[in-house]
Amino acid sequence: MRVVPDIEDEIVNAINAVRARYSYVFTTGGIGPTHDDITADAVAKAFGVALPINPEARAMLEARWRQTGTEVNEARLRMALIPEGASLIVNSVSAAPGFRIGNVHVMAGVPVIMRAMLEAIAPTLKGGRKVKSITILCRVGEGSIGAAFGAIQAEFPDVKMGSYPQMGQGLVLTELVLRAADEGRLAVAAERVKAMVGEAHRKAGFTEAVEAY
Numbered sequence: 001m002r003v004v005p006d007i008e009d010e011i012v013n014a015i016n017a018v019r020a021r022y023s024y025v026f027t028t029g030g031i032g033p034t035h036d037d038i039t040a041d042a043v044a045k046a047f048g049v050a051l052p053i054n055p056e057a058r059a060m061l062e063a064r065w066r067q068t069g070t071e072v073n074e075a076r077l078r079m080a081l082i083p084e085g086a087s088l089i090v091n092s093v094s095a096a097p098g099f100r101i102g103n104v105h106v107m108a109g110v111p112v113i114m115r116a117m118l119e120a121i122a123p124t125l126k127g128g129r130k131v132k133s134i135t136i137l138c139r140v141g142e143g144s145i146g147a148a149f150g151a152i153q154a155e156f157p158d159v160k161m162g163s164y165p166q167m168g169q170g171l172v173l174t175e176l177v178l179r180a181a182d183e184g185r186l187a188v189a190a191e192r193v194k195a196m197v198g199e200a201h202r203k204a205g206f207t208e209a210v211e212a213y
Helices: 008-019 039-047 055-068 074-080 111-124 142-155 183-204
Strands: 025-028 087-089 098-101 104-107 132-138 160-168 171-180
Touching: 008 025, 008 039, 039 098, 039 104, 055 074, 055 087, 087 104, 087 111, 104 111, 132 183, 142 160, 142 171, 142 183, 171 183
Parallel strands: 025 104
Antiparallel strands: 087 098, 098 104, 132 171, 160 171
16 A cells, blocks of 8 residues: 555556556545645546546536536546546445556545446456464464474465464563465464474463464
8 A cells, every 4th residue: 555645747657656566556635626636637647548528427427417406617627637538436325436547446435436437447447365373372472483484484485474472461462364265274374383382382281272263
């Protein structure tokens, strides 16, 4: 995730950097009627295309405005500015559409509208392999298991491992989270980590079984 200010060149640079590296890019915010809504302008510049008023987008907006008795003015028509060659993303909440150009999806910043847009485009997105996860609870601090945990990570480079300490009420608890697409490798790695945690517990005087979920 990148948080980019309302500065055209910074948006352009961010778009061009990430669209070359990733299958999909999603932007949120900056597609409204005010002076600081410059996402469409920046995306058009990033792709080197014009930014005309899109007839389909204008028709969607004007249909909603007729229903609500809203005046058509220059500021509101900014929401119909769509980069040339882009396809629209339907906005079922407030009519102002987002758009897709290349692998970049431009959506609203208002959460309820962004969700509606994401639901609209979800069927068009191709997913990768599902990643499974296992969380193992460790009752000693990270410093006690850091070296052993790092050694297991080196042994299983295809299994992403993270350590997340949880503190409060006088308890020390470390959540060790393992993630991988290969369930077999994940299971083997989890057994190694559970054995390591069990040994750390025994050294600390804990007798409970190692918990995992």
